[in-house]
Amino acid sequence: MTIASDNPRVAALAAPLSGQDPDSRAAPRRRRSRLTRNLWGYAYVAPFFVLFACFSLYPFVYTAWVSLHDTSLSNIDAAQWVGLSNYQKLLHSDFFWNAARNTLTIGIISTVPQLCMALGLAHLLNYVLRGRTFLRVAMLMPYATSIAAATLVFAQLFGRDYGLINTGLEAIGFDPVNWEGGRWSSQIAISVIVTWRWTGYNALIYLAAMQAIPNDLYEAATLDGASRWQQFLHVTIPSLRPTILFTVVVSTIGAVQLFGEPLLFAGNGTTTGGASRQYQTLGLLMYNQGWTNFHLGQAAATAWAMFLIILVLVGSYAVIGRLRARAER
Amino acid sequence: MATVSFRHATRTYPRTERPAVDALDLDVADGEFLVLVGPSGCGKSTSLRMLAGLEEVDSGAILIGGRDVTDEPPKSRDIAMVFQNYALYPHKTVEANMGFALKLAHVPKAEIARRVSEAAKILDLEPLLQRRPRALSGGQRQRVAMGRAIVRDPQVFLMDEPLSNLDAKLRVQTRTQIAALVQRLGTTTVYVTHDQVEAMTMGDRVAVLKDGVLQQCAAPKTLYDCPVNVFVAGFIGSPAMNILTGQVVDGGVRLGSAVLPVPRDHLVRASGGSGRVTLGFRPEAIELAGPGDGLPVVVTVVEQLGSDAYLYSKLAGESTEDPLNPSDVVIRCDARQAVEPGRTVWLRVRENCLHLFDPATGLRVAS
């Protein structure tokens, strides 16, 4: 029993000594945080941001650069600096204003009825229903159908000579409509495709939001003597307002970019959107400029114009939303 | 050796002025059960998380077993923690939950199985080993969380309000079980709670915190008998101690329009220069005296508990109509002594049960 270090008394003496050490340096100091895993955050987002930088951020900037040059698809390296002239040309181009007008009208007639119908549909789906899942899946089928397939089918349905819709119109005594030929008729037909594909999807989103409204609110409204319709107006709609705003924003972004439906509606592969450009959208115009006429600079300017339009629209929604919120306060 | 020491440990959250924990100095002896208690936001959980290595220490140091672990990550501190919401891995079975830490430490499989089944036996979890947390009741989850800590045989147990998610009855039952278990294992334990009853019944010592500052750390009995300041006096004990400030007069202290008799020699030191003093006396330290003898109060509310009754009362002469502050003095008395609301009773404080505090600093004045 001569091993000194095993002596408990020695150990007991040593412990407070080792405790003294940190005490002496206890002066206030800011530590560099070594415990939180600061750098790991970057490691986790790295894969996404590498892809993001290569395939999103870099292209956005490069598109801006291209829009300031006279470039053609066949000779990209010989780009010439032209400043803002692509944008100037765009603002003086009848095609651009025509496309912008078409995009706006198609946007309105495809979005407004669509969202109203979705809201009503969601209200119906919110009842206790038999075959709930079947109804929901069936209403989402159009969403699962691709733009290409949907447009091909509807182009067939809206066909002038062999289309089922004209057959039906004739059967009840109307004249057949040349859907593709007219400005309004073609735009309505394209809006029908968009509406068909997206109504069920938006209805499900509204339905989800409706189901998140606490039942107490309805019970309280019932006790206050509110009718079904008053409950819908005063409980459902206000609770849904953020969701409605979201769907409006998403639909707006989609509407500005509308491309596949007008491209395939004609059925002959032209990118002009009809013989008199009656349904050429901005997305289609941009494709027409870049890949039919090979003016990449022009196309890039159109693309940036589309982005600016989205920013202005979404920005104005935000402002309206804020003003409303302030007015209610 | 598994002592725990906080040495001037300070934590200030980013973008806040006041430290959440301010220069905490605390020593926990080997095998001791220390309870950190205080109202919410007092820094007790932050202190525990600093000890666990889940929270930065801005200045000062933390020692476990004499070793400075201030900058060590949690895994090299040899601690086990029981979380408020148990933090069981929802996709792992009870067995895998309990064995996860050992598996990460590359303990051989047979050894893990042995230790898990041992802990399961202690905690009566054996039939549940293959279940997932979702299929367990609250009390069972709590035991699994305990088991996960026991299995590791750590130097220190850290428990962050482990009973707060149980219903009242189970909480009392589990409280005793944990105390017994920890005593049997002999492992140093730091236990956080906001419930002073839990603190008093479980802790070898109890540390009371307020606004990030340690108020008093002592054995439960000491906290009850000799609180160092008005805050501790009011925090420990239920119903809370009656605390009243009044003017020193001949024969006692004037409270409202009457005088509570207090021996003169105490008051001389307590009043300082101002002539005012803060009195503290527990509801259970009050005796009801005959009419005209002692401090008259008007009873406003009576709570019958069966064996005892609590009388909530206002000082005589004060308005009894204020609904937000219905009571100045709470009296605990025998159920048979309870009187109707609206009656006046006269009270005295038992010998040696009066606490005196300096009204300016709130500190106890030695009696």
Added chain:
Amino acid sequence: MATIIPVHVDLPEARPGPSRRRGRGGRTSSAGPLTYLLLIVTTLVSIFPLYWTLVAGSHTNNEIASTPPPFLPSADLFENFALALEQAPIGTAIVNSVIVAGCVTIGTVLCCTLAGFAFAKLKFRGNGFLLALVIGTMMVPTQLAIIPLFILIAKLQWVNELQAVVLPTLVSAFGVFFMRQYLVQALPDELLEAGRVDGASTIRIFWSIVVPIARPAMAVLGMLTFLTAWNDFFWPIIALTTENPTVQVALAGLGTGYVPQRSIIMAGTVLGTLPVLVVFVVLGRQIVGGIMQGAVKG
């Protein structure tokens, strides 16, 4: 933009709360006959164009235009399938679409889970800015990226190669946001702390704790991503030609080429749409659930 941020991802596994009460409140009463009628009409409108594809795919132009038109598919459909396969490389297209959508799904779910976890639970300098950047790009039209992308793949000689479609499609701002919103509320901080106290490394915490908890959301994101990638139109039509197409490119080729009998286009559409519709019907309940759970709430 800030107004649309509060997405609330709420999968059933995430919240053990009590099941929703079905009381006699305004929204939970039983539907009347009018409700059923309206819903059935909507359902018919939703399904009819798809059914009509089958009918039109099996009849000639004149048969379709006759009054009354045929309302049942005929056996000619299979003949038209064969003709459509001759006219357009739909077989190759389906294989290509499976490859593309499969790769995009796996890659997207992986990247988005990693990034979503970091944004939900890790503190690092600039995380707020980076998240805002991700959300902001949801507003940027696809058109803005395609010119440089086209130049890029032209330089890499990837035109007509599948990786040209896969790589850019992997970037899903929505996916990152979706995973973040899910993990913010499904993954308690205490669980990560328990992992750290148990001695798990950061990578181990991800695989052993985060991924198992994120799994339901990953499945939903996977289904939605697969559907989107299968139906993606704009970029594939630029990056690929009908020599090595995805289904959508092949269908576009079929629709814009010269095909005298529309029935052949319709038969091709059936072929290109059927696989994803079958998957959709099989997993329909999950996809509906996923969309509803991913829906934006206040």
